[in-house]
Amino acid sequence: MSAVAAPSRTPPRWHPKPAIRNPWLRYGLLLGGLVYLVLAFATIDVNWNRVVQGVDRARVLFAGLFRPDFMSRYEFIQIGILESVAMTVVSTALGVVLAIPFAFGAARNIAPLPVYLVCRAIIAVSRSFQEIVVAIVFVVMVGFGPLAGVLTLAFGSIGFLGKLLAEDIEDIEPSQLEAIVATGGSWFQAMAYGVVPQIMPRFVGLSVYRFDINFRASSVIGIVGAGGIGGALNTSIARYEYGTTSAILLVIIALVYAAEYASAAIRKRVQ
Amino acid sequence: MPVDVVHGVPVWRKRNRRQTLLTYLGYLIAAVTVLVAFRFISGQTLWFFVLDAPEQVADLIGRMFPPRWSYTQRLWGALWDTINIATLGTLIAIVISVPVAFLAARNTTPHRVLRQVAMLIIVSSRSVNSLIWALLLVSVIGPGLLAGVIAIALRSVGFCSKLLFEAIEEVNPRPLEALASAGASGGQIVTYGITPQVLPAFAGIVLFRWDINIRSSTVIGLVGGGGIGVQLNASINALQWSQVSVIFAMIIFLVVVAEWVSAKVRGAIQ
Numbered sequence: 091m092s093a094v095a096a097p098s099r100t101p102p103r104w105h106p107k108p109a110i111r112n113p114w115l116r117y118g119l120l121l122g123g124l125v126y127l128v129l130a131f132a133t134i135d136v137n138w139n140r141v142v143q144g145v146d147r148a149r150v151l152f153a154g155l156f157r158p159d160f161m162s163r164y165e166f167i168q169i170g171i172l173e174s175v176a177m178t179v180v181s182t183a184l185g186v187v188l189a190i191p192f193a194f195g196a197a198r199n200i201a202p203l204p205v206y207l208v209c210r211a212i213i214a215v216s217r218s219f220q221e222i223v224v225a226i227v228f229v230v231m232v233g234f235g236p237l238a239g240v241l242t243l244a245f246g247s248i249g250f251l252g253k254l255l256a257e258d259i260e261d262i263e264p265s266q267l268e269a270i271v272a273t274g275g276s277w278f279q280a281m282a283y284g285v286v287p288q289i290m291p292r293f294v295g296l297s298v299y300r301f302d303i304n305f306r307a308s309s310v311i312g313i314v315g316a317g318g319i320g321g322a323l324n325t326s327i328a329r330y331e332y333g334t335t336s337a338i339l340l341v342i343i344a345l346v347y348a349a350e351y352a353s354a355a356i357r358k359r360v361q
Numbered sequence: 362m363p364v365d366v367v368h369g370v371p372v373w374r375k376r377n378r379r380q381t382l383l384t385y386l387g388y389l390i391a392a393v394t395v396l397v398a399f400r401f402i403s404g405q406t407l408w409f410f411v412l413d414a415p416e417q418v419a420d421l422i423g424r425m426f427p428p429r430w431s432y433t434q435r436l437w438g439a440l441w442d443t444i445n446i447a448t449l450g451t452l453i454a455i456v457i458s459v460p461v462a463f464l465a466a467r468n469t470t471p472h473r474v475l476r477q478v479a480m481l482i483i484v485s486s487r488s489v490n491s492l493i494w495a496l497l498l499v500s501v502i503g504p505g506l507l508a509g510v511i512a513i514a515l516r517s518v519g520f521c522s523k524l525l526f527e528a529i530e531e532v533n534p535r536p537l538e539a540l541a542s543a544g545a546s547g548g549q550i551v552t553y554g555i556t557p558q559v560l561p562a563f564a565g566i567v568l569f570r571w572d573i574n575i576r577s578s579t580v581i582g583l584v585g586g587g588g589i590g591v592q593l594n595a596s597i598n599a600l601q602w603s604q605v606s607v608i609f610a611m612i613i614f615l616v617v618v619a620e621w622v623s624a625k626v627r628g629a630i631q
Contacts, residue, residue, distance in 0.1 A: 106553075106557075126448075127452075130445040130448060130449055131449070133441065133442060133445055133506065134445070134449075134505075134506045134507050134510065135505070135506075136505070136507050137503060137505065140502065140503035141502045141503070141507075143503075144501040144502040144503060147500065147501050148501045148502075151497065151500075151501055169405075172401065173401075173402070173405060175398070176398035176399075176401045176402050177398075177402065179394060179395055179398040180395060180398045180399045180402055183391075183395045215613075218612070218613045218616045218617065219609075219612070219613075220576055220577065220579065220580045222492065222580045222583060223579075223580055223593070223609075223612070226597060227421070230417060230421055231414045231417045231418055231421070232406075232410060232411045232414050232417075233406075233407055233410030233411065234407075235405055235406045235407060236402045236405050236406065237402060237403075237405075237406040237411060240402060306488070306490060307490075309490065309493070310490045310492045310493060313492060313496070313583075313584065314583070317402075317405065320493075323493065323496070324496060327496050327497060327500050328500075330500070335497070339489060339493070342488065342489070342493075343484065343485060343488040343489070346488035347484065347488060
């Protein structure tokens with residue numbers, strides 16, 4: 091066997107290609123990012139004395155978190171959870187019913203332009219504001235309590251379901267709709283037999299998903315007085331009763347997970 | 362499909378009688394559940410305060426308009442803080458969520474116990490809202506930007522890790538096998554086999570989370586986490602509704618711009 095000639099030099103080492111080919115842009119972006127980071131970190135003025143004080147409190151918090159105390163505020167926790175669940179159920183039902191006309195109005199293929207613009211504007215407003223900000227406004231309107239929470243979550247559901255459902259309506263197969271119109275179906279019949287069957291699975295799936303989201307949100311809007319477990323949570327933290335805080339957090343986590351699993355299971359079945 | 366005969370003419374039905382009854386029973390149970398829940402809420406509500414809601418709305422709108430636009434001058438700093446809370450929170454979340462995701466993915470986790478630990482981190486991070494994280498942190502380290510940044514980061518870790526570990530579990534195994542058979546070490550497989558496959562998805566996840574974080578950081582100041590929410594809280598407490606409407610306008614502006622930027626950049630990299 092003749093000896094294979096050894097390569098005279100080691101082959102050039104392979105490097106992965108850079109993501110941005112233009113070096114000026116590449117290093118420019120890197121530099122810009124670094125400058126931003128420095129500026130951003132500079133704005134966080136940390137009061138180190140306060141943080142050091144906090145270390146003690148963090149110890150109490152962690153100790154409390156590992157020893158949940160369900161009993162001493164049992165009634166507040168119970169009422170809060172019941173309120174959260176009731177708010178979720180009512181607001182999802184209300185939101186779903188109210189979202190349907192907005193979804194049809196916001197679909198460009200079936201709604202005339204003025205209706206479309208109005209519906210899209212309302213959906214955009216609903217989606218831009220966090221639940222908690224909407225909750226503040228509703229608390230001012232109807233007073234403290236779970237009713238404000240129900241209105242908040244229903245308002246949020248309109249934006250969410252309205253937008254996603256409108257996109258599904260815009261994506262339907264138009265020939266079915268045309269067929270029903272061609273056989274002399276009225277507008278209502280065209281919607282009921284041409285559009286609804288096509289979006290029904292997505293509609294059920296999205297409603298169940300929104301139920302899940304509403305439950306998560308219902309645990310925080312109590313912070314501003316809109317009912318639910320958030321109020322009890324806020325109070326327990328303000329009083330440094332971290333055992334109760336921990337109990338409430340555990341209940342929230344358990345319920346959020348139950349809701350998420352149920353929601354995922356239902357969505358898998360209908361889709 | 363079941364068929365009923367009405368006056369000698371066959372009529373097709375979608376469901377047979379049993380299915381129809383079960384469907385109606387389902388509707389009935391749903392309706393009763395909603396009504397029972399509503400009764401409970403109604404019992405917890407002081408309807409006296411609800412009755413004057415129309416007057417309250419009219420009053421509120423009267424106070425909000427015209428907005429005091431001169432107040433905008435004092436909001437730029439808060440707006441800058443808000444963007445920083447979201448961005449720094451997202452960056453910290455990236456640093457933490459990458460190792461957590463690799464521990465949580467079935468095909469890269471070093472041990473089953475570590476996977477469960479990673480899942481626990483993801484679960485608790487995801488089910489606690491960033492406002493609740495902020496409440497806890499403000500009570501521990503005091504109000505300010507730092508509490509807001511950490512709260513946003515803690516909430517985002519679960520989100521980013523969950524989506525990243527799902528992406529890691531779905532990578533094409535063939536490049537990894539090729540690398541392994543060429544003698545690559547574990548670290549090299551991760552660097553040259555997995556990373557290129559999940560990087561675009563991860564960039565998309567992070568930008569999506571940044572968009573969500575901008576929204577959250579506009580309100581995190583309500584509980585003391587810094588940003589424009591602090592001004593919002595102060596204006597509401599002082600009943601300065603003409604300032605509140607300016608802040609609302611600013612929040613909408615910020616949210617719309619962030620959503621646009623996030624969508625544009627995601628479109629450009631994918």
